[in-house]
Amino acid sequence: xxxxxxxxxxxxxxxxxxxxxxxxxxxxxxxxxxxxxxxxxxxxxxxxxxxxxxxxxxxxxxxxxxxxxxxxxxxxxxxxxxxxxxxxxxxxxxxxxxxxxxxxxxxxxxxxxxxxxxxxxxxxxxxxxxxxxxxxxxxxxxxxxxxxxxxxxxxxxxxxxxxxxxxxxxxxxxxxxxxxxxxxxxxxxxxxxxxxxxxxxxxxxxxxxxx
Numbered sequence: 001x002x003x004x005x006x007x008x009x010x011x012x013x014x015x016x017x018x019x020x021x022x023x024x025x026x027x028x029x030x031x032x033x034x035x036x037x038x039x040x041x042x043x044x045x046x047x048x049x050x051x052x053x054x055x056x057x058x059x060x061x062x063x064x065x066x067x068x069x070x071x072x073x074x075x076x077x078x079x080x081x082x083x084x085x086x087x088x089x090x091x092x093x094x095x096x097x098x099x100x101x102x103x104x105x106x107x108x109x110x111x112x113x114x115x116x117x118x119x120x121x122x123x124x125x126x127x128x129x130x131x132x133x134x135x136x137x138x139x140x141x142x143x144x145x146x147x148x149x150x151x152x153x154x155x156x157x158x159x160x161x162x163x164x165x166x167x168x169x170x171x172x173x174x175x176x177x178x179x180x181x182x183x184x185x186x187x188x189x190x191x192x193x194x195x196x197x198x199x200x201x202x203x204x205x206x207x208x209x210x211x
Contacts, residue, residue, distance in 0.1 A: 027068040035060040061130065076142060077125035084128045091139045096122040129164065149206070151179050165206070180206050 027049040032040050036056050044064040051071050052058060058074035061082035066072060068088045076094030086092065099120035101108055111118040122142055128134075129148035140146070140158045147164035156173040167177035183202065187194050 029067075033060070076123035079125070079127045081128060081130035081132075081148065083131035084134075085132075086128075086134045087136045089137045090134055092126060092128070092134075092144075093140060093142050094124060094126045096142050149179050151182075 027047050029045040029047055031045050032042050033044055033046045034040050036058055041060055041062045041064065043062050044060065046052070046064075046066045047068045047070070049068045050066045052066075053071070053073045054075040056074075057077050058072070059079040061080055061084065063083045064080055065085040067086060067090075070086055070088065071091045071093075072078070072086070073091070073093045073095060078092065078094050080086075097108075097118075099122060100118040103120040104111060104118045108118050117123075124143035126140060126142060126144045128140075128144075128146045129150060131148055132146050132150040132152070134140070134146075134152045135154035135156070137155045138152050138158065139156075140152075141160075143160070144158050145161045146152070146158065147162050147166060149165040150162050151167045152158055152162075152173065153167065153169040153176075155171070156169055157171040158168060158173045162168055162173075163175065165179045166175045167179055167182075168174060169176045183206070187199055187202070
């Protein structure tokens, strides 16, 4: 028994349709999203394949990048300051149900849609500081406070407060360095392209004390 063949005149049409479907279904970045306040963030980009839960509770800065296949949970209150970059396959959380599931078991599902929260449901606001960077496959637990200029290395589990300019890594994540050391080493190596004015602007920002 021979395999059915597509008539030769139909092949170009089918190939064109397949390419068009791939372009429509493939992840892509959308520029200029609006925050919960309705104001457009002209320099921000969010993937069509990033899930944002409870966007009405997301305080979004500008110059933010949220890449493909991320889960951004704002249900407990989430602030993403200016310039934050979230790469791919990252979970940023503001609630946790694992305790509630064990405490309530079968009753959990009835209460999950009710006004009264299930016993043990944990909900805590999360804050990502300005110009911080989160590598692939990271989880930020509810209540995380990521300092400005921080770097979260790939596959890290972050909980609690992370200092400004900290480099963190591991499960659970711990501080392994300072991003300012990385930055200044690069500036020294590239003085020909990073002039004195740019360096002075960087140093002023690095020394700046947040309000």
